[in-house]
Amino acid sequence: MQQTCFHCGNNCEKHSVFYDEKNFCCNGCKTVYEIFSTNNLSCYYDLQSAPGAIPKEVEGKYDYLDNPAIIEKLVEFDDGKLQIVNLYIPHIHCSSCIWILENLHKLQPAIKNAQVDFPKKTIRITYNLEQFNLKEIVKLLNSIGYEPYISLNAYSKGKQKVDRSLIYKLGVAGFAFGNVMFLSFPEYFEVSEFWLEQYKHLFRWLMFGFSIPVVFYAAQEYFISAYKGLRAKILNIDVPISLGILVLFVRSFIEIFMDWGSGFFDSLTGLVFFLLLGKFFQQKTYSFLSFERDYKSYFPIAVTRLNLQENKEENIQVYDIQKGDRLLIRNSELLPVDCILINGKAEIDYSFVTGESEAVHKNSGDKLFAGGKQLSGAIEVEALKSVEQSYLTQLWSNDIFNKNKEETFVNLTNRISKYFTYVVLAIAFGATTFWLFIDSSLAINVFTAVLIIACPCALALSTPFALGNMLRIFGRQKLYLKNATIIEKLAQVDTIIFDKTGTITTNNQREIYYEGIHLNKAEEALLKNTLRSSNHPLSRALYDFLAEQNIQTLDDFEEVTGNGIYATKAENSIRLGSAKFVGNTAETNTQDTVVHIQANDAYKGKYIFHNQYRNGVERLFEELEKRYHIIILSGDNEGEKERLQQLLPKSAQLFFNQKPEDKLNYIKSLQKKGHKVAMIGDGLNDAGALAQSDVGISIAENVNVFSPACDAILEASNFSKISSFFKASQQTISIIKSSFVLSFLYNVVGLYFAVTGQLSPIIAAILMPLSSISVLVFVTFLTNYSARKLFSSTKSQDNKN
Known part of the structure; x- marks a missing residue:
């Protein structure tokens, strides 16, 4: 044995x-x-x-990883204590691989975290540099049979090894298919003068020769996948396909060996060619969607660039950052690029990158890495390179921020495909048994045709292509989703919660006036520079309202979320925020949005804001009321309550003076009752609520409010389209369901002709990719049509307003 x-x-x-x-x-x-x-x-x-x-022997193979210059090219983060590296591991192929690689910390405690990207076959490892290094990481991976592929050229270009094996296999299958068809012509047309005994056998054995590389090279992945599935006691879709290919090959060989006929080599090579053609089409379409996602759907994140020649600040999109630009990073903003600290007190939280929440103190001249969050006032930095948008995408999609939310619709697709395989095998064997007794010459054709025609590729492809296409459409409408499954979650929402300040109100149009004792010049300068360091919507509005002051570096800065800001410079100190925060116990008027000022321990006065609500907000709430329960959770006082009650539908609920933890707990209580909640906020004070909700949408308006806690980012200019985004999500799910019905009807009709012996394997092989393409065209056309209809109607309504 x-x-x-x-x-x-x-x-x-x-x-x-x-x-x-x-x-x-x-x-x-x-x-x-x-x-x-x-x-x-x-x-x-x-x-x-x-x-x-x-595992392979690697003694001395990775000595080049002792070179600091090479290590710097390979790692994506290095602060002297922690390093992060992303490695390509070709051997990743199953759930066991994922499990062992994500448990590397059990083999080596110095490894803090390991995350596998299964489709890309990569692993992102965070490790303690004081206890372990990159060379030892690579040797550890190799010792357990997961040798990484490292190419310095590929890393310098920002690319991993390109797999062209599918193109080679498609070429081999196409070449063989064409030649087999050519060699089959004499028999097709019964050319008796040419089809002499000696040529007949030669041509048949030539066809057999052409089929060998097709079966053992071009189709090998189907056999490997089927074998692994059976070994794991799983019937995947490649089992019936592999069975069909194997039966065709063996039966054809027996026919020419026994001189019973010419076999089915034309059907065999054609089947593999069209299967690979369908896979190539799928791969190219996925690549297109990925390209749209990574490089065209830029996040609407802005950063403040300092124009040193004209001594002014300007907001620019992050992808306009050039090497050498001087940038202003405010409190709670993320560093969009690797940079050098020039001025200011840097306390950087790298938890978005490393998962470690401890802040790191940095001095002028130190290098700062993209993805770090500034925690102590404003700093000035100089960019070391332009932004890599794909890095921000990776940071946003980091598993650290992903919650275990149900993927019900995806699971439904997988379950259908699973049972589909069982049903197909049962029909194939049942029909073959029947034809063995009726007409044994048709049995092999029926068996193979059933296995091919009933392939649920169209069923499995409709969901990712419909969601992927809508993801691209949403990006063009300036709603940027973390991934395509967010569309499904949007379709399931029944409750929508809005923050008020910076969400349904705009930061660009406000009436502000001051009541109280005027500040002296030192206090005015300190107030302006304190506001300069903050990213809160009221701080930004007040900063733009106040007169220009000389830029100063603060001695101390602290922003207490939901309360206010404290800062000092030399002998002066200032507090601004809520009445309680500045110690104004005499404040009784709660009818306005106000920012109170305390300078040098003395209460000075308050700035009163008259909010300007976004265009179309009243119509938006009218549309949403028809389908959703609407709630306003605001951290402000009740000063705007009467105005909001006029704008909102009567069924809407309003809650004021809500701290960040209050918002989070309220969402939890709704979810316990079975509600699906969407939270729409400004991405700053609402980070916890955005993360807790089923779908968290951050509104971006000319500031760097990028928050990995949210699932989507919406440009403020398209706020009025929120209802259309929810409708489009629901229509997308309906389109996917209708594509399931279409795929089911196709399979019923195809199986009828296959079972009755009216469908040859080669025709089935041609129809299979055509069915997949037809379903993809169906979902693409309908998603484009429904989106165009929805968003054009919203645009016309906005123009009327």
């Missing part, structure tokens, strides 16, 4: 290594098993049998 390696599944042959009552093909596999067993990671083998690979 042939023995297989417990770790990698290879044949042990004569040199079997026996350990712990298990067979291994070499000492390398035995060593990996020992490592996993010693560290209580042996359940690696429970997820899938023999999932590992044979």
Whole structure:
């Protein structure tokens, strides 16, 4: 009996290594098993049998990773204590791989975190540089059979190794298919004068020769996938496809060997060619959607650039940042690029990048990394390079911020595909058995045609393509989603919560006036520079309202979320915010939005704001009232209550004086009652509520309010389209369901012709990718049409207003 390696599944042959009552093909596999067993990671083998690979000897191979210049090119973060590296690992292929790689910290405690991106076959590792280094990381990965692919040229260009194997396989299958069809012509047309005995056998064996690379090279992934699925006791979609290819090949070989006929080599090579053509079409379309996502759907994030020649500040989009630009980073803003600290007190929170929440103090001249959040006032930095938008996308999608939210619709698709395979196999074997008794010559055709025509590729593709296309459309309408599944969550929402300040009110149009004792010149300068460091909507509005002052670096700055700001410069101090925060116990008027001022421990007065609501807000609430429960959660006082009651529908609820934790707890209470909640806020004080909600949407208006806690970012100029985004999401789900029905009807009709013996395998192979394409065209056309209809009507309404 042939023995297989417990770790990698290879044949042990004569040199079997026996350990712990298990067979291994070499000492390398035995060593990996020992490592996993010693560290209580042996359940690696429970997820899938023999999932590992044979580790290679690497003595001296990675010595170049001792070179600091090379390490700097490979790592994406390095603050002297922590390093983060993203490595491409070709061997990642199953759930066991993901599990063991994301549990590397159990093998090496210096590894803080490891996240696998399965589609890209990459792993992002955060580790303690004082205890471990990059070379040791790579050697550890290699020792357990996951050797990373490292190419300095690829990293310098920002690209990983490109896999062109599908193109090569498609070329081989196409070449063989064309030649087999050409060699089949004499028999197709019954050319008896040419089809002599000697040429007949030659042509048949030539067709067999052309089919060999098609089956054993071009179609190998289908066999590998089917084998892995069966080994894991899973019937995936590649099982019936592989079975069809194998039956065609074996039956055709027997026919020409026994001289019974010419076989089905034309159907076989055509089947593989059209299968690969469909896969190539799918890959190219996915690549297009990915391109749209990463490079065209720029986040609406702005940053303040300092024009030193004209001594002024200007807001620019982050992708306009150039190397050498001087940037102003305010309190709670993220660093959009790697940079050098020039002025200011830098306390950087890298938790968005590393998961470590401890702030890092930096001095002038120190290097700061993109993704860090400034916690102590404003700082001036000089950009070391232009922004890499893909890095911001990666930061936004970091698993640190992903919650375990149900993906019900995706799971439904997977369940349908799973049962579909069982049904297809049952129909194929049942129909074949029937035809063996009726007309055995048709049995092989029926069996193969059923396996091919009933492939649920169209069923499986409709969801990602419909959601992907709508993701692109939303991006053009300036709603930027973290991923396509957010569309499904939008469609399930029944409750929408709005923040007030900076969300339904605009920061660009406000009436502000002052009541109280006038500030002296030193106090005015301190107030202006304190506001300069803050990103709160009221701070930004008041900063623009006040007269220009000389720019100063504050000695101390503290912003208490939901209360106010405290700052000092030399002997002067200032507090601004709520009446309670500045110690004004005599304040009784709660009918206005106000910012109170205390300078040098003496109460001075208050700035009163008259809010300007966004255009179309009243019509928006009227539209949303028809489908959703509307709630306003505001941290401000009740000064705007009467005005809001006029704008909002009667069923809407209003809550004022809400602290950030109050908003978060209120959303939790709604979710416990079974509600699906969307939270729409400004991305600053609402970070907790945005993260807790089923869908968190951050409104961006000329400031850097990028928050990984949110699921979507909406440019403030398109605030009036919120209702259209929700409607478009619901219509997209309806389109996906209708595509399921279309795919089901197609399969019913196709199976009828296949079971009755009226459909040849080659026709089935042609129809299968055509059915997938037809479903993709169907969902693409309908999503484009519904979106165009919705957003054009919203635009016309805005023009009327």
